[in-house]
Amino acid sequence: MAELLPPRSATDLFGDPIESQPLWFKAASFLRPDFDPESYIADLRSFVPLESLAAELRAHLAALKAELVDLINRDYADFVSLSTRLVDVDSAVAHTRAPLAEFRDKVAAFRAVVDSSLANLCSGLRQRAEASAAREILELLLDTFHVVSKVEKLIKALPTTASDLSTADMASIESSAPNSENALQHIESGAHLRETQSILLERIAMQNLPFIENMEERIQNATLLLDDSLGHCFVDSLEHQDANAIYNCLRAYAAIDDTSAAEKHFRTTIVSPLIQKIIPYSHLHVAGGVSSDGLQEDYQQIMQCIEKACKFILEISSTAHSVVIAISANSGLHVFDFLANSILKEVLFALQKGKPGAFSPGRPTEFQRNYKSSLGFLTFLEDCLQYLSDNILHNPYARFQEIAGALDSALMVTAITTAENLHDSQGKHQKLTLKQSITLMESLRSCWSDDVLVLSYSDKFLRLSLQLLSRYSSWLSSGLAARKVRSANLNPTPNIEWAKSAHVEDFIYVIHDVNFLVSELSGDYLRHVLQLLESCSAKVLDLVKQSILQAGKSLEDLLPPVMDTMIEVIVEKSVEDLRQLKGITATYRMTNKLPVRHSPYVSGILRPLKNCSLLINCINPLFISVCALCKSFVLIRYADFMFCLYFYFYFPNARNELLHGAMERITNRYYELASDLVSVARKTESSLLRLRQGAQRRVGASSDALDNNISDTEKICMQLFLDIQEYGCNLAAIGIKAADIPAYRSLWQCVAPEDKQPQIVF
Template identity: 25%
Template sequence: MEKSRMNLPKGPDTLCFDKDEFMKEDFDVDHFVSDCRKRVQLEALRDDLELYYKLLKTAMVELINKDYADFVNLSTNLVGMDRALSQLSVPLGQLREEVLSLRSSVSEGIRAVDERMSKQEDIRKKKICVLRLIQVIRSVEKIEKILNSQHSKETSALEASSPLLTGQILERIATEFNQLQFHAVQSKGMPLLDKIRPRIAGITAMLQQSLEGLLLEGLRTSSVDVIRHCLRTYATIDKARDAEALVGQVLVKPYVDEVIVEQIADAHPSDLQLMYRKLLEFVPHHCRLLREVTGGATSRFREIAGSLEAALTDVLEDAPAGSSYCLLASHRTWSSLQRCWSDQMFLPLLVHRLWRLTLQILARYSVFVKELLLRPISNESAKDIKKPSGTGSKDPSVAQGNCEDRGSGPSETKPVVPVSSTQLVYVVADLDRLQEQLPELLETIRPKLEVIGFKNFSSISAALEDSRLSLSACVPALSDRVTQDLSESCFSHLKSALEVPRLYRRTNKEVPTTASSYVDSALKPLHQLQSGHKDKLKQAIIQQWLEGALSESTHKYYETVSDVLNSVRKMEESLKRLKQARRTAPATPAGPSGGGMSDDDKIRLQLALDVAYLGEQIEKIGLRTKDIRSFPALTELVAAAKDQATAGQP
């Protein structure tokens, strides 16, 4: 490092070596001498080394003389420095003692604060334990009061012969019992809790006995309300398995013992089939009430699914006013997803079913979009497509019946309902919007899952991402359909270039100065797409469709123009050969007898004007002509034709 910072004095230019060679870390004398001998003799090397040695001595003397005064004054400046240092040692020692004393005081203060904080934390914990014990005692007294009030005047309306509590009273007890259990678990090990534990056990036994009796009474009287109150109470105190065991003991076991008899099992196989059918009849006949009580969520699910299916019909209807979607099917899909996780619908115990329904809704919409790709495209607008008879029923029951009957017997062939290009545009816009709102749905679901302690949000996010990718996979095919329809609409007008020769041949028309009207007609569908859907679609999607449609139609237009020009050239060559064969012919039939432009050149010029105007319009809609397939080749083609047409003109 020190060597690299030294600056050696510069020697004469006639030296046979480089002075920087001496400063290299890998400097070697033998290598240095052998390298210099390749250029000069040893005598010359010796002379150059002696010369540079003298320069080094001179530079060293100058360096010493430059710093000599500082070396001399160094000893003078250090006089009395030891006395000053000894004078500083005393106050520095005092300062050190003061800092250590202050540090000790601060440490004692911190220890005192920590002790007080620890005592305060201990008091707070003891206070919480006391409050929990107070709450336990209050809950026990409250439940006992409710139980004792069964025989008071307030409950004289109850049946005196029945010791069972009503469903409403049981629900009140269950709510209070939950709080009692929570505080009792938190106060585990407290002496006071051990004293009141027998009272808690009595309450538990009484509640269990009352619930069992109420459930049996509800099953005996076929009372849906009583069973609903009873099952809700079982769920509140987290004793659903006790209810299942009771139903199994009271309903299932006697029926199974009655149906499955050992003598029948040893009999004919037909008796076994009869036994099996009787077992299958148990649920619809003997568990009907339980199915009605627990089937509320299923009916809500069917309601959501039926509403969605009613919108996913063959006829694509517009979304209601104010909706962020274009089609009713998309609007109903998003509203169904929101409804699944609304506060009115959400229940913690049904989270798994709500999540499954969410994925099913997204999958159903994805299938619906894929089915649209199989329909033909109609030239009519979305409003002109009439609803065919017998299709698109909005009654969920009818739709369900049709699905059940499908496949049984000969089915009539349903007419395929066409879809308009505007409707396909709406579908793409809705797909894009739905994909953007899926993260919003995830944020709605997240707090609902946190309520039940669910932590694996990555799996939920991954499942939604899979659904989003399934929806996104439909967009390219839809875009191809839209692009194809636009391309066909454009080329249906661009192929009018075939009529240009008929307009000029033997008509004596003036030399063309403007483009043909078919160019504007060809670009009209593109302008309608750009202006009519800019509020619904992203600009990037519109530009992609315009570029794709123009590339396809321009390629066909290039082939058409090329055919027209080839036809004109062949006609012109044919006329020239005819003229040579009939040398007495006064003029060419294809053009005027004077010196004006021929009909063939007018055709070439008209096509050149059409292509130039087409390029200008492409630039106006925000595209570059060089990005359009075959347009550069088309430009070169008509440019050559134009040069040929104007070559012979003054």
């Protein structure tokens, strides 16, 4: 039996626990495969005396021997009989191998069965999906068939006389007509008939008939019947000036996008007979030698006819167009231009046929008089057009002020704010994170929406869009500039105060929104604007495109300053921990204490950068899937999740720029503070050394004792060396190689021992 060593006391005289080993002694290092005794001693001798190391190794050896003796004494009987038990091991192994091999074969067979079942299941699911898609197509075909049949029945059942109206028809009119309260107030049966026809034709025109090849003939016949019936009803309504029926017919024409047919019927039914009475096509010069080609009197009569017989249709058409646009914003409808396509076209035709010599240059006096009369007539038409435009626009400049005022209100805030709602006003998923950015995007889209845009004012809406983008860019740039000169601005304004109190996460939101806005301006938004202005010339479209892209480029130019501000925010927080470095001098001055581990402040230097990196790197496919299924996002705010996802996957370069930019600046500040600390310590120590040597020379003492001690500067450098080693490990933890940083290499050369300076290893 081995001799047991007496156990060591766990506490000292005052009851405090005694550490069995110092922090610099790592017993686990002896178990590493690449353990090298010489390297181990060389690493420790720079800050641990050899006597202390030898004493610690002897103590560790004694502890190992005591542990070995304890193990042998505890299981002594088993240890002695160990050799007698190891009999016929090979046969036992062979006996165990057989059932294991059989179990492996069974598992393989079961796995094959499961794989086959899974393949069959996937095939069945695929067939089921294909059958479901085929069923949806069949249901769509059946629905189309029913719609066509319904349209045919409605057209065939269209009443042609007042006696055809039934009680059910009157009830249907009462419930579906826009003016149902007045539907039964008509006294004449002809008014009932026209309005009933117009309502039914409008219902037919509103049917959505997709192109089906095997039903093409029926669809064409139904379309021809619809056009013919709608034309007869519209002409009859024009002859009787039935406003309700005309209104319904115009909505029907707008629904089928055939405004030219309505303009043609109005020209042939109303305008052409009136103009032919004033300017007959077979007109001859009057007797007496007086020219009959003067146009002043003809224009006066035409203007009276327009005021009397045509203005009502112009007012109705403008109202019908506004209502139809509100019902179907994406239907591609066009305004009814009765003034140009019906009235002006018929007047021009009559002048060309009835008075071909009215503009003959051979009679300059009469030519000039007719020219002035024509200008007066065009001015009259322009006044009518302006009147209609004012009815539609309802003061466009007030709408400009409404759109711009919304953005100004959003930008006049003292703190940056994130979106509270996950969806926009239309229920679509919101991709922007800041309220200011969302308001900008909504304002930009409002400028070109169907219920706001008027093509004749498109240049003003384009200018408003560019002004909104410039206002947003100015808000960002002025805020970033104010953050750099905080003390210089004695009278802060709300539109720049947000940047002074913004956190690093807020600037990441800004980067996300600016990138999204730049992408939207050069993508869907630009395509939408160019599509609305496709009737303009290629030169105009190119100018519009360049102006929008230039506005996007101005926004994109703000990304580097925003990134620089983010880096500066992180550096400011890190420098607060770096300032604790000055306490190293007071710790080791005039003491025999030696550093054995890194300082506590080191763990806090990169904490702001680590928090930002952790927030960005927290996104992984599993986390995304869980959040997508739950749709509650209880772990983090939705805005935080979206910006992390967007920043991590779509802007890896920006993420790397943030990490490396902040790390380089922090390391530069670290080197500046450490080098100043070492320089001051060396100067102080040099002065003290000269004073001591002078005092010793005066008393005749020897300086050997002074030379054998470790100086304060060396202890400070030893502590800094331990600190920068830990700092390098922290950099490696976030994916940054410390040796690639010039400032870190300079810091290493400043505080590392001479034997460690050639190579950076920690």
